[in-house]
Amino acid sequence: MPERHNPIRALWSSGLLLMFLSLPSLALDVRVSDSREHNFYMDALVWVLDKSGIDYQLIHTDHPVSTQRRKVNLLLNNEIDVIYAGTTNDLESRLLPVRVPVTRGYIGNRLLLINKQFQPDYDQVTTLNQLKQHTAALGFGWPEVEIFRAAGLNLNERIYDEIFVTLNEGSRYYFSRGLLEIYPELMGKRKWLKNLSVENHLMLKYKSAVFFFVHPNNKALQTAIAEGFRKSYEDDSYLEFFYNHPHIKASFAKADRRQRTVLSINNPFFPQASENIPDKYWHTNESVVNAQTQ
Template sequence: MAVLLGLLCVHSLPAWAVHFDIVYPRVTEFDDPRAAFAKAVLDLAMREVHAQYTIRPSKDVMERGRALHELAEGNTINLHWSSMSRADEARLHAIPIPIHRGLIGYRVLVIRRDRQSEFDEIDTLEQLRAMTGGQGIGWVDTDILRRAGLHIDTAPYDALFRMVQAGHIDYYPRGVIEAYTELEARHETNPDLVVEHHLLLAYRSDFVFYTNKSNKRLAEAIEQGLTKAYADGSYMRLFDSHPYIQAALSRAELDHRTVIWLDNPDLSAEDRRISARYWMELRSNDGRSGPRE
């Protein structure tokens, strides 16, 4: 009887009553500046539910497709933050709270410095279709951009910066919070690259946390932690003060850009129902707000 009671007690422990050894995919050969805010949000969520954890990257660099396969198989990693995707949500457990308030779907363009004047003349999607962009292998964004009629080549994440530098592609769309830190990290190797200052591609998208479907304890801890962080205001305090977010928003000057709105056909029904409270509102010159459709 004592053994049975002990087993029942362990089984009924809340998700955060265990120690989590979190392993996430290493996605670049560089130190990845994009991970800073996602890890800060994860830490906030875990502290909200008093969960004990350690966190480390995988040994191998993984493109998105491999990382999500490894996660689904329960092999080398047990957590990933990546774009919303109907297909990925079907095979994984997605925590339906955007990590960056939709800023991954607000895309500035990485270009060569000497080509800004060409982009100054572009105001419409039709005009941008004359250019060639680049996106990573297996990225959800590739399909979004191609379905909008844009010419998009694919290559490994790090290689795309070199392709813009060499003139093999014209632009590389990056989330507004990603682009500046990425270029700073690569200034010595790609000194001619800048963030284009005229255009913004906008669609409903962001990174969410994914776990293996069987890892219910970790998923529950993160989701309950994020929900509490929004409820008590600690998430917004982090968002409004974190340099990764605020420095990028200050430099991007979103209010002064020409916005090209795109649909995201890869959203699940649940993604489309995510509350407006979790998204940062963007208003374009034509008065349209979103993207929340």
């Protein structure tokens, strides 16, 4: 038997609908875990989220993060909502990437952090083969590990924070860091690790990109970050933000890139799915003198 029309119920339902539609939308929670000072990536995340126009709330959690594997596990366990990392096939298969290079590909321009007493040893290095006589210290599970191994470079995996201490105490390792990471990191540590120094004439170079990654089920956050990038590249404001950021400007000024010997490395592990990122998201090629690698 069909249900009879009830005008009171209809009015009640309409009132609930109008009340629901008039409620303000809830902010999107964005939980992060990164305790490092002088962090461009966190500044970039806030920039693109602001630019996206969404209502969001950035929440700093208390999770200690010592390795990339732990960051990924925290994300997959829904304990945090976004991480930044150098992209790999494994990460792109397990997480949801925002395929815009946060540092415009400069993460593939690598400088070496060393104990300053060993600078004379590195002064003798002009080819990749000569660099193979030294050993890199790299974080556990970092994309660089498989890239360096494929290039025949010696390496030792260690916990990120321990590498700085080991170098300071007299290790002969070199620590490969992104051009835009190394100086802010050193700024935060030099007051208590006084023997650290940026090696003064080499730069490694290979194709790489840092993406923001979210949980595979968090399409809303991926869309918001992507929209922030889209809008800020459309009006060129991301370029203005990027090249005028104090850490970026200081890094370019200190690195003296055009005077460095560039050792090029192939990256056979760059994900095929990210090969077609539009050129506008990458930095342009610069005129630097490439050293012979043989």
